Amino acid sequence: MKINVDELQEALTTLLLRLKDYRGDGVELKEDYYWDFCSDEMFDFSKKPVDFSIGQLTDDWETIKNNVKSDTLIAYDLERLSKILRVLSIENPGF
Template identity: 35%
Template sequence: MQVTVSELRAVSEQLFLHLERKGYSSVELSADYYWNIPKELRYNPYEEPKELDLGQLTDDWANLCNVLEGKTDPLGYALVWLSTVLRAVGETVIE
């Protein structure tokens, strides 16, 4: 599977517009900690993961805010932090 950055940008914009049309200008996330499957095991459907670690949405969000405010440079790994926050938003706003 190959995705383009322009496609990712376009679908993201559609989804954010959808939230705004539904009346959301912010989303309250009640959970903070989440289970994470290490990258080496996440995409191997032939082996059940036995190792989990914890992630924290507030840490991920703080890292993203640092990028937004110019305190740290943008880097590709920031998409991982963004993905955890977006997952939590998507699981909270089910419409």
């Protein structure tokens, strides 16, 4: 599967603008902690994931904001952002 980055950016921008229209400039998340598991296990359907850990959305968000300010974003920040986007989709199904 090949994803066009411009199309991905357009989709994310459109969704975030709709969320902003629906919820305003700030969105309060109800959840903070989440279960996480090793990304190596994510695509291996031959067995159930066993390497669980706990993640924290507030920590993810603070790290992303700091990395943006210092221009030190890394690929793993996409994973942090994906956790936040997932909770936004769960908590805001109506927009």
